[in-house]
């Protein structure tokens with residue numbers, strides 16, 4: 001329970017912070033929303049404030065789409081024949097690839113939280129294009145806790161601090177090609193098999 005709930009949650013926060021540093025326009029919008037809605041000078045943002053913060057929620061959804069903390073979910077064994085899957089087969093679903101499928105996402109490699117603003121796509125239901133928590137009966141039971149923790153932490157950090165990278169580096173200096181352009185990585189990389 002501790003492993004399922006702690007690593008996953010802080011990984012989302014770290015990715016959200018990384019993406020905000022790479023996208024100053026998104027960072028500005030989060031800060032405007034958080035600072036505007038919580039009220040100037042408010043020291044601590046609470047759960048009640050969060051309900052109004054739609055852009056912040058979209059930022060976390062977009063982060064989960066591109067950076068699911070458990071990219072291959074947990075493997076499951078088919079208990080009966082289903083379509084082409086024979087009973088007894090171990091099934092692994094690659095949520096990382098699902099979140100970047102060009103068949104369901106417009107410009108999937110772009111970090112664009114706005115895509116969730118006028119969209120009903122959510123990870124709680126049966127929108128199978130967004131499954132960082134899996135879906136259905138065996139999905140993650142900690143979704144609400146994870147979302148509350150991430151929203152509260154990110155809102156408080158964005159409200160109280162202006163973040164900058166050290167030594168005047170820009171977001172583009174962050175070295176993360178593997179996460180965006182796996183095809184550019186050497187074919188000797190042992191991780192290529194998952195793509």
Ligand code: HEM
Nearest residue numbers: 004005008009070073074132133134138139140142145146
């Ligand atoms: C962003 C944060 C989190 C993500 C992305 C996440 C994702 C997942 C995923 C993908 C599974 C496996 C579902 C499957 O493949 O069957 C899972 C299972 C689980 N998660 Fe989470 N989780 C998160 C946070 C949490 C938190 C905060 C808790 C508890 C407070 C929690 C408790 C559990 C438990 C107990 C299971 C096992 C459920 C079962 O086997 O039936 N998770 N989670």
